[in-house]
Amino acid sequence: MKFPVLKAPILVNIVIVIVSAFISWFTLLFGIAHLVEGRNHNIPYSEHLLGVAVVITLCVIGVVFLVIVIAAIKGIIDRIKRNTNH
Numbered sequence: 743m744k745f746p747v748l749k750a751p752i753l754v755n756i757v758i759v760i761v762s763a764f765i766s767w768f769t770l771l772f773g774i775a776h777l778v779e780g781r782n783h784n785i786p787y788s789e790h791l792l793g794v795a796v797v798i799t800l801c802v803i804g805v806v807f808l809v810i811v812i813a814a815i816k817g818i819i820d821r822i823k824r825n826t827n828h
Contacts, residue, residue: 746809748817755821758814762807770804773797 748755776797785793 745816746813747820748810748814749820750814750817752818752821755814755818759811759818762810762814766804766807766811768804769800769807773800773804777801 748758750758776793782790
């Protein structure tokens, strides 16, 4: 399976990298921090499960946007290589 590459103009890819990197950083920061924190025994178990579901969702969103960042960076590199070869 080949890793995705965004085939957009360089400026668009740069904007995508900046926005997606911020979203990825933010969601992964809070998601992983809450997963590492552990369970507080003063919170009911049903609310703890709801919190775990939200944290896992944040982590998944962060990973998806991280893949978008990598694809956009690969798109920038491919576009630069293509422009320098011609």
